[in-house]
Amino acid sequence: MxxxxxxxxxxxxxxxxxxxxxxxLIPPGLLDPEGLRALWRYRAARDAISRHLASRKLPLDPRYPFLGVDWSITTTTQGELGAKRLSHSPIWALRAVGWFKEAGLKPGDRIAIFSSSSFPALLASVICAAEAMDLRVTLVVSLGASSYGANRPEVPWPDMEEAMRSQGAIRARSVAYTLGGDGEVGGGIPEEGLQVLLESVRSSGIPLWRERVLQRKLELVDLIGPRLVVSIGGSAANLGSDPAVLDLPSGLVRPPANGGDGLVGMALNRGIPVLHLINLEGLNRREARRHPxxxxxxxxxxxxxxxxxxxxxxxx
The missing domain is CATH 1.10.287 (Helix Hairpins)
Incomplete structure (x- = not known):
């Protein structure tokens, strides 16, 4: 030679x-013990959903096991297929670990996750990252979902959550659900779809908040005193009606910042940092630039x- x-x-x-x-070629965070644990947990979560769908004889794309359908009776709004596929990337579990560390979180710290069902894979990634870091998770999920989210009537989010928990992929269990849709109380979801969601809640045994959703979320935040609030997707109570929230950057946001009149803005007003996960494709580009x-x-x-x-x- x-x-x-x-x-x-x-x-x-x-x-x-x-x-x-x-x-x-190694993504930032991959060599951290917490990052590796988050990846293993997320893989276990994906495998749990794949097995669950296979056991129900439902269509399954092994690359995107959390992926829903274009439209169904439990769909709230039109969503982007590309963003939903992007949300399946394990890079989000690594990034969540990075955001948690950037926020100064330590094992035993409490975080509150308020998520829509529009990005079930992203929600699973964040839960897995939090549990990999031994954070204490308080979880509230709205059940209506945009296109390609957890909008299959056969497997709404409560069904996915139980499948992952029963197979040991995650420990977190929601403390409450909301219906999602307009006002986060089921607005715009047809009656047939509402019945599907209500039945899934009854089967789970988890409380359903059907009124005063924003107030209940704020009361929960005040009760548990989280070190970080995580908002995933576009739940009505999370974003509120003030257009100021539209100017808020995706990713980790520290107070002071004007986040509008929803949960995101109210948490910032209380001095609590917010991990604002929305506009996933734009956030992905920005994170790639952050780690050139x-x-x-x-x-x-x-x-x-x-x-x-x-x-x-x-x-x-």
Whole structure:
């Protein structure tokens, strides 16, 4: 392979260069113990949903097991297929660990997750990340879902949650559900769809909040005193009616910030940081820019150039 000029070709240096190049492909957080645990938990959650769907003889795409359908009787709004597929990426479990660390969270800290059912894979990722870091999770989920979310009438979110819990993928259990839709009280969902959701709640044994949803969420926040509030999707009570929330960036938001008159804004007003997970495709692009790899690439190229400049060897 090599023609020596004063010495053999340095294979170990080449191996090191290859290793450094491979490290460029590793997502940030993957080498952290918490990140690895979050990934394993999320994989277990995906597998649990896949097994559950297979046991019910329901259509299953193993790449996107949480994926729902275009439209159904429990669908609230039109959603983007690309965003729902993107939400299945395990990178969100790693990013959630990173956000939790950025917020200064430690094992035993309490977080409150208020989520719609529109992004069940993302919700599973956040739960898995929180449990990988031994955070205490208080969970409230609205059950109506946009297109391709948890909008299959055969497997609404309570069914998914129980499947993951019963198979040991997650420990978290919702403390309450809401119906979602307009006002987060079922507005816009047809009666047949509401009956499906109500039956799933009855089967779960978990309380259903059908009125004063925002007030109940705020009362829960005041009661448990979370170190972080997580808002996933576009639940009505989470976002409120003030357009100021539309100017709030996705990702980790620290007070002071104007988040409008919904739960997100009220939590910020209380001095509680908010992990605001919405506009997933834009957030994905922004996170990719936050962790650029050009500097590492430049370093690798400089290393390779330095090695190549030594004329003690040459390739033949």
């Amino acid at each position: 090599a023609g020596p000029i004063g010495g053999p070709f340095p294979r170990r240096l080449v191996a090191l260069s290859v290793l450094l190049g491979a490290l460029l 790899r050009w500097a590492s690439l430049v370093g690798l190229l400089a290393f390779a150039s330095t090695v190549w400049s030594f004329r003690r060897w040459r390739l033949e």
